[in-house]
């Protein structure tokens with residue numbers, strides 16, 4: 253039987269954004285067996301080395317595949333009616349207090365079958381993939397019972413099995429208080445700690461555990477209990493914190509070694525120091541900031557000064573961020589939060605991967621040894637990806653070394 257050598261794929265004469273920076277000269281990248289094996293200035297690529305490769309593309313901008321490190325893509329129903337109420341002046345918090353908001357999605361998600369949730373989530377995920385996403389985190393959090401949270405996580409896992417995209421799952425059982433635990437939030441936290449986390453861990457369904465630490469959700473003390481249960485099962489943690497008020501959830505999460513604190517509009521200087529000391533990532537979610545018409549900006553200058561890595565994500569969800577367009581988030585990160593285009597792009601590549609704990613594999617970078625997840629864009633400079641909101645510029649999406657076609661892509 254003859255064996256064929258693995259295909260070596262070559263991109264050359266590209267402007268390279270390597271996950272952290274734009275390189276100063278046209279570059280060549282060689283991929284083999286699912287990994288990047290060589291990154292070299294095109295001018296220094298020898299003809300005999302190029303001859304061993306299949307030329308895959310030239311010109312434009314090559315970036316790592318985008319990493320969307322915070323989404324709620326699996327859900328039932330729609331919240332267009334709530335969108336209208338907010339336009340009439342009812343706040344997100346008030347809607348939540350009236351039993352709408354997250355709980356209205358819980359109702360619809362519980363009523364949906366696993367099959368129905370899968371088919372509803374698939375086109376949302378394909379929309380992200382058409383815009384360059386090769387790694388996506390998907391949270392549960394609209395089930396709020398053991399069976400329904402596991403159902404959501406199974407759907408997320410199946411999406412990763414059936415589509416050419418890396419899916420990282422997060423159990424967000426402590427997202428909201430389900431109606432059957434009304435006036436018994438500690439009882440619900442008991443359920444999360446004693447049943448939900450152990451069940452998700454036993455079935456290998458969760459890669460991390462998240463909480464919503466907020467007045468309309470759970471207290472710092474309750475969230476800490478969830479983290480202790482996650483730690484007991486060897487699961488990394490992250491937190492929705494300081495989104496609507498400053499409770500100190502980010503600092504507590506950082507003390508527990510959180511991968512990330514997310515939203516963080518109300519984060520104070522102590523919180524920034526805590527993230528810095530713990531090596532946690534600050535995940536900025538400009539889509540939710542925009543949709544909820546927030547006015548409190550996250551402490552970008554302090555984060556930058558402290559050297560806290562900043563990630564950007566879509567937060568794609570039916571309520572606070574029904575936005576399924578990663579490059580729009582790059583633009584929002586710059587226009588709303590005043591990040592530079594370089595910071596925004598690092599936020600959806602290298603730092604997004606770090607928020608998922610995947611930086612140890614060099615995910616989100618274009619360096620030798622990194623997984624070969626790449627995007628070749630029809631733009632002249634990386635900054636254009638954040639500058640213009642213009643779908644259709646993705647020339648080639650490469651996942652695990654293989655060029656992939658995404659449903660609906662032309």
Ligand SMILES: N=CN[C@@H](CCC(=O)O)C(=O)O
Nearest residue numbers: 354492540567569570571572
């Ligand atoms: N902040 C809490 N959770 C989600 C919102 C979910 C929803 O409104 O359905 C978020 O990340 O914004």
Ligand SMILES: [Zn+2]
Nearest residue numbers: 322324492567
């Ligand atoms: Zn979220």
